[in-house]
Each structure stands twice: as C-alpha cells, then as structure tokens.
Amino acid sequence: MADVCLRLQYACPWQSNMAAHGRQPVLSSTPLQILFHLNGWYFAAFFVAEILMFIYKGVILPYPQDNLILDVVLLLLFSGLETLRLFYGWKGNLCQRSLALFVSVAILVPCAVLSVYYLLLQTFVLRLEFVLNAVLLCFYGFELVLGVMTISIFSRANIY
C-alpha cells in the first residue's frame, strides 16, 4: 500500500508563481504536435523529390514548356503555403492559441487542393508522385481532425 501524499500536475507556461495552487492542465495535443513534426520533415523530402522528378520529366518526356513552368510555380507556392501552415499550427498548439490553430486549419484547404492537383491533374503523373501525394493527403486528413478537436478543447477551456 503506497502512502504517497503526492499529486502530479503538468507544467503550465503562463504561471511562474511557485505558490499558485490549482494550476491549469496542459491543453496542448501531443499527437497533433507529433504530426506537425513528422509532416515538416516529410514535406521537405517531398519538395526535394518533386524538384528532382520535374527535372527528370523535363529531360526525358516531351513536356510542354508552359505546363512545366506552371507546375514548378505551383510547387513553389505549395511549399510557401505549407511552411506557413506548419508554423501557425506549431505556434497555435504549443502556445494554446485558438486563432493561430484556426489559421493553420484554414490554410490546410488550399494545400489539399494543390496536393490533389499534383496527384491527378498534372501533365505527366509518375507512380512515385502518386504515392507521395497520397501519403501527404493522409497527413492532411489526420491533422484536420486533430486540429478541429484541439481548437474545440482550447475554446472550451477557461484561460485567464
């Protein structure tokens, strides 16, 4: 029989007073943070692979010049949007800001559209591109669900 008069609580960032009681629990979502972490690394690899595949398709296949330029520009736009989304998601989750996380979920929509474009609507779609975009869309699905849940948790909590 353990006689430990101890109650463990988790650290809160905004309360630095040691004498405070009844501290707020940590509301941040660990799975969402893990997904953001993995998605960051995955998108970096995805970007490099796409650049290399565009070089390959431009050299080997009879790629139209206008279509190639359009695809590369869209890829750059995709990377910018993805970076912005990851930053706001990361910040919103760690700092427990609903607005930042909402912005992240909002940017998720154009990112998904671009991913579907690269999955289906490119001039030439390789099998590797198909697989990479499919995995990326899975990431987006999980992040959408967890993001909405975390936003609801943040909104319901009384933060003062």
Next chain:
Amino acid sequence: MADGWCSDNGESVYRSRDAVKNFRIRVRIQRVTSTAALSEHLHQQVLSQQERGVIELETFSTQTASSTDEEELVVAWQEKFFSQYEVDLYQTESNCQTPLERQYHTDIMAMERSKRRQNQRIFTYTDFDRFSKWEEQAQSLVIPAQPTPTFLAERMANVRHRRQERRPAESNVPKSRLITWEPSEEFVKNSHIINTPVQTMYIMADLGPTGKLGLKENEYVLCTIKADGNGVISIKPDFNNNRGAYRLETEGEKREVWRLYLENASSDIQAEEKDREQRMYRDLYTRHKDYLNSLVGQDFEMPPPGILRLIVNGEIVSAQGYEYDNLYVHFFVDLPNNWSSVSSHCLSGVTQTCRTRSIEKEDVAFFSYPFSFETFFHKEDESDGSLPQWPVLYFKVLSLDFWQRFRTEGYGYLVIPSTSGRHRMTCRTWRAVQRGTVAELRRFFIGGAPELEDISYVRIPGTFKGERLSRFGFRTQTTGSVTFTLNCIQHARAFIDASTLKKRRQTVLDQLGGHSQQGSVYNVLEAFQRAHKRMQEARETLPRDLINTSALLNSESSA
C-alpha cells in the same frame, strides 16, 4: 694675541618648535691690535702735556674710550640696525625709491631727532634689503676657511638673485612678452629653479678706522642666519659656547684683527604661557576627537536577549549537467518552527535564463545570482525535546524553449549551515518521471512534465504528520547539480555572555537556551518533573491501606 682662537667656523643647523620671531643673538666684537696700544700712548701724551684743562681732557678721554673699539649688541630676528653708510644714504629723500626705503628714511629721521642710536659699528641686513643679493656672494672673511663656490652654490645664489629681480613695486611686467619662446641660459637659470622659501639675515660690521665709518668697502659679514617655515635655523658660524673667539682680519694696509663672540640670547617661555599653550592644544585635540566621535557614532545594534540573528548572503553560482538549454532556477527559503523573518525581506526569487556552455564535456550554466535574507530564531518552548531545525533552501531548475514552454529539469534542497563563515556546496537534483514512453513523448514535444505540487516534498513535506515517511511508488530520475556559495553571519547577545563567563560553547542554541529568560522557567519545570517523579515512586512503594488513610486525612483537612 694668539690665545684661544676658534678655528671651527662651520655652519650649524638647529631645529626649533618655537616661532622664529623669538630668536635672539648677542654679538660682541673687540679690537685686539697694536692700534689700541697706540691710542693709549697718545692718551698718555696728551695727559702729560696739558694738565690744566680738566674738562677738555675728560672730553678727549671720553672720546678716546668710546673709540676703544668694543661693541655689544643683541639682535632679534629680522631687526633692522642701520649702518653709517645707510644713514648717510637714506637721509636724502631723493635716494629713496621703494616703499621700504621710504620707511627707512622715516625711521632714520626719527632716530636722528630722538638721538637714541643703539649701534655704531654692528648693523644688519634683513631679508627685504636691497643689498642682500650681492652680499651673499661676498665671502666670509674668516681667514682659515676660504672655500671656492661650487656649481650648486652659484645656482642657489642666482635663485636669491631671481627673487630680488622680481619685485613688483619696482618694475613693470612687460605685457608684450608673456611667453619666452627661446629662453636663454640666463633666463632658465633665473626663472626655472625651484627653491625652498628661506629667510636670510646678515649681521654685518663696519670695521673702518675710528671716525671714518660709512665706507662700503669696510663692511664685513659677521654672521649669516637663515630660517625656513619648518623651524630649521642655520647659523654660520655657530655660537661660541665657551670656546675661543672667532678671528676677524681686515684688509688694507693696517691689517687689524678683531675678536668675534656669538651667544644665544633667546629667552625661555614663561611657565604660565607654557601651561596656557598646552591647555590650548589639549582643548583642540579634545574637540577634534569629539567631532570624529559624533561622525562615527557609538550605537552598535544588538538583538534582544534569547534571539539568534542569522544573516545569509548567498550566490547561486552555476548549474551543470542538465539536458536542455536556457536554464533558470526558482528558489525559496523555508523557515521551520520558532524561526521568523523581517516582513520586508523576500525569501524567494528566480534567476535569469542562462544558456549553457561546455566545460570539460559538461554543460554548465553560470548564473552568479546573488541573494540575501535575514532570519531570527527564538525558542519559546524549552520543554520540547525536539532538535532545533535550521532553515532550508528549496530550489528547482527549469528550462525554457523558443515557444516559452518550460520543462522541470530538477529538484533539490540546501540546509543552511549551522556554523558561520563562508560555505560552498553543490546540491544534486532529480526530477519526477512517469512510467511509459507517452510521458517522454509529451515532455519532448509539448514540454509538459510531472511536477511536484508541494516542493517541500523534496525533503520532508510540511503537511506530514506521521512518524515514517514512505516514498514507495514515487519515480525519479537523476539529473544535474547546482552550486551555491553562502556567507553566514550569526549574531546573538548570548555570545557576549559566553565570552564574559569564559564558558565553552557547545552549540549556539544551548547558549541561547541557557541565558534566556525562559531558562529559569525551564529549571523550575525540570525541578517540578523530578519532584513529581519522586512522588510517584514513593506512592508505588506504599501499602494500599496507608494510601486510603492519607486520602481520608486529605478529606478531613479540606472539610
């Protein structure tokens, strides 16, 4: 003629505490040549030839006796006696150019009117006289010593020369040549040498023939006296003091020889003046001492009896061996029972955030954070048998990341040492962990970590009431360490009592207990306990019926 000449005519230096204006010297010169015999011979001839005129003979003999050359004069410091040459020179007002010379003119005219001249041959040159500058270069005519002037003597003579040349009343400063761009050697010699201010006085003698006084070439230096502001007086030549007379020999065809005597004529201070001076000095020193005492003060703060005052000036030196970067330390001082603190003092604090650097394969964060606090110990309940406890410094180390998430890196505590002085100690820390990898993932990604609600659980929690503290089931992980430096000062009135009674001090608290007001109460309680114990022992040995009899007696006495 050759009897008792003093050939030692060197300079002598004296040091005096008295003011130099009290200096007196008696000068006496005496002619010792055949001219005196010749005068006596002439005197006898006149007496033998004219025996009828008594008045004329008396007048002539008086005149001869007065010219029998021996003169004595007491000279004070910087006292002006005029020579015949000066009297002749300054009688004419047109010769007076400076205010000093006009003053001399007034003095000479007054002296001529009052007919009270004290000197004939002996006169003085003071420090302000115009003739002082080149008279110094003239050598003393004491024949056995004729030194050649050295380079230093020449430059010092020029120094005196420089000061005379710069008399402001006599000359005007040229305004067009304030800066000399190419100074000549003579200019440097006159202007650049620094000299200690020394006042000089010459005692001169007019050794001319009788009736022919006033010629410049017949003037000779008898004595040179110098004095500076520090009370150093140099006299050249020295006083005679029962030695032979100095020998003076004139130049010219007659070659007369004079005898010179110098004697110290300064009078001692009066007894009542000396007492008054000593009293004045004593009052001056006493007043100065009182002034210093009023500045310093005499209050030395002392704690009340039976109270120990503990003053700690500490420093959080460094933290080493932690996992994350950007460390900071939360700390507070926990006071046990019977300890109190000044309300204005703060017993908690937090250091700055510090990045670590690698020193000998270990990450070290140097805080160098100073803190200080002051507490008082007052033991009121002497009968309590528990050991006295000392204050405890609880601390926890946390880290802060880019997103302002902090993680608990370690918990630790430090018991304030019971001895005074400087202490440097390193405390090892631990942190609470949870079972499973989910907690580690949470700690890595989010920053959440298990945290103690009551930090005194590091040692003995404040709410603990039992006899045995069990920590079974509580999981921890060893982390780094924190280094502290403490300077402890203990202040109590019992320390004076201990030193006065020359008793050996076992512990501070025993002395506090022994010399406080509650000590007597404690003794009374102890005696009561012993008496109570003896009564219980006596009651156990008595038979039962005797106890009943004593109870009956008590009831009767109460009725």
